[in-house]
Amino acid sequence: MKTNHLKKGSTFAAATAIVFAVSISVASAASFTLKIGSGQPMKPIEPINVANYYFVPTIEKRVAAETSHKIKFIKLWSTVSSPFDVLENVQKKLFDIGLFCACFEPTKASHLAFHYYLPMVTDDPITQLKITRKVYSEFPEWEGDTKKFNQTVLGAPAFSSYGIGTTFGWKKMTDLAGHKLAGAGLNLPWLKLLSDVTVIQTNLNEAYNSLQSGVYEGVVIFPPAWKGFKLDEPAKYYTEVGWGATTLYQMTINNDTWASFPSEIKKIFNEEKENWMLKASQMARKKYDSSLAALKKDGSTLYKLPYDQRAAMAKAYDSWANDEAKKLDAKGLPASKLFRRYLNIAEEAGIKLPHKYNIK
Template identity: 40%
Template sequence: MMKKFKPALLVALLGLFGASAANAENIRLRIASGHAAVNTYVNLMQNFFVPEVTKRVAARTQHKVEFVEGYGGSMVKLADTLEGVQSGLIDIGGLCFCFEASNLPLNAFQVMLPFGTMNSETSVKLARAVYDKVPALSKVFEDKFNQQLIALISDNGYNIGTTFEWNNISELKGKKIAGAGLNLKWLEYAGVTPVQSTLQDGYTSLQTGVYSGWVMFPSAWVNFKFHEVAKNYTEVGFGAITWHGLTINKNRMARLPKDVQAIIIEVAKEYEAKTGTVNQENYAKQIAQLKTLGVNVKSVPESVKLEWANSLKDWPQAMASDLDARGMPGSLVLKTTLEEAEKMGHKWPVRYVIK
């Protein structure tokens, strides 16, 4: 025989279930990047971060998340992603600090120490170790730009692709070679003519002779089809650089249910690690692919790498001093990076000295 609920108990239970249903939210998040999904980190935003957050929120909470995605500049341009998240135009953004030289000068610190590790997985772990030791690197996003840095993003290792074959630095002097942000200094100090550019402009610019090469990782040479117009790819070993990030608007994050916040942070941490592992796995595959596509792939001898590193030996100190003078912990960050890299087994061709 079914027991009868007392009226007061029935009202309480109905109230409980009603409150639960009322607390469930349908959440819409706008996620974007100025780079297209052909970029590894954007591809992982689209095919890992978005589906994993969506799936885990559905499985572990009473809420539902729907992402509105905009890549390749459809919502924000390359140099406007930081401001897009800051203003709330988008909720989550993937950006390169290379386009924020005035806003985030310190966050490009790995670029200031060329010839670092070529292992993308190590690079992102190294960056995370430095961020953990120097909180100012993360706090700048919150204090100045109304957003929270939830993941660091590594690239492939940087080398040089060109329309011509070369064997030593003297053959590059006076040539116009493209780059982005501070990696242009790698060229300038070696006597090469640097040209600021973007990946979207690369194919046409190489084809028409606006410049004759790019400081670039192999994934771009494959994915953006630069190999069709520049048939030489030289492994110089400038380093795999972690100088991108994934951020979320602080106000939007604060309005999300706590369990959804926790899932976003959880997935972002996994996403961060994946940018390292996927780029590292892809590097050898992409080098091999370039060879099958008819590209002349070779490595410079250690003597060339040493000569290039020596041309840059005073630049890290100059960068550290400039950042210190502007009220940022430049020397601390670069010293910490040098030391943490060595703890991870890296040997610098020239050991930069930061006073």
Template identity: 40%
Template structure:
């Protein structure tokens, strides 16, 4: 009997030696990056919510362990190269603005094509999600053309106009060099300003040296990049809170992940998407107060000024829809769906755009 137990124990010991410790976890390494630094709300949430939550939940709920290699602020990819970085597999997961992909993702700036939309980022991301759900092309194009999977949409805070000069009406902007990113340059063009393409990492120096005199920007950008030092005026004109960033993962890498890890990533990504709305919403008044404390002249112009600007842009959404329709994109469908979704969420347009 003793011999039989001894043999059994030796056999079990040999099995453990061959297979390794029962509690051992297989490690999955994922490279996650953004061209923007963590002072940007969405990157901060990548670093401080998405990464730790995926790590924690995978460890707790599966036999796997996820280790993230993080690279923000251009350490791995620049702001305009993130889509390509995910596509090529240089990084596995990327957070980026579709504004820097006007050729690859021309329709994904659809909320920009309807200026003076909701200023509520919570509503903005819900509206965008409804449009993506109604129009499958919006998600499928990432997989079909760019070898990546869209796992979360990202809301920005409400866009206004920061400048180094005071202005009171649209006519005051005529000829002024003002910066934007991608399609929102059209907002400036129709107002008579001189639009300049730019990105936040270069904004301070460009404002300081007179490359341009203002920026279409949400208040967090004005605070976090210290633009209040070179632009003392921040005017609430209410262009809208735009959802035109996304979080994507390389499709080949995704397909190799265990199903239970995929499920956790999607679960956390859904929560992350909602948080880009709620965190931005909570931060907006705080950031305006901070700008005031820094000596910035923060003010809100009368609704009539917004209406005048909107009137100057009234024909543009229809023109843009026709242009993109001609490229085989479902632009009219997307813009019509956006108008309807925004109104369902209670938004009233200063000018009701006609798309068809």
């Protein structure tokens, strides 16, 4: 009788433990609804495009398959925010996750677009991504600076290299003298530092009419955007200048949102952000090549600026690059150290720099 009593007690204890474990599992399962957004349209911009078609659905599927939790995204691409307000909207948690160009945040996040200050390193987005991620692994405080705005950078893919579309042909830097050329934001100094060039601030919405009417004669731009906005109709020349690939477009997540995730969800995010960066960079390289092919097919004259001319341009930027490093140093960022290390890492990766900037 005593043995039977013990067996019954053991069976009851085991059953109780199972029920308790199941109840804990059910109680710990959570559902998250996340707002992800941008201030620009999704389809033409590679980081947003890949976020929409790869990152978002993959996170949802993996969380459902690999954890007891669920995530649902609400996608707000270019609907409730301007390009200039995304960082602030993540800070306020109007977005849980935001995608924005660091070029639109000149006072808060221009350091994340530091390639602007060190142009002409590499035209290849995938190479740029690799060397930049290595730099950031050695300087975590660089991306970590966004924590003051209650958000964390998940990553930034690389765009394809900048060139310039014009209404006239040119072969060397001095040929640009006397012409009216346009740019936007952080790429304007690339033009201003060239001798006798009239520089005009612009945006893509007004570029077609401005080129057609002669307000200006050229625009600093990526080939996909040049072709996508049909700017090859009023201006039939495109030059691969080699200003370089850039990791401009950031994906940040609100720190309160991130803190609410269990570790298994954070693990999935950390894995998929790497895939997102690589896939978006691969798309950028593919679109660069296909856009140049389309321009040639449709009658544009293409030209690739020779290495010696790239070197001449880069030398013109030397003191400016150092000045920009010192401005960021004054904000408490290790810019001079990071700039020097970035150039060294580029050389270690086999890149032959047209000019190695003298960052003091």
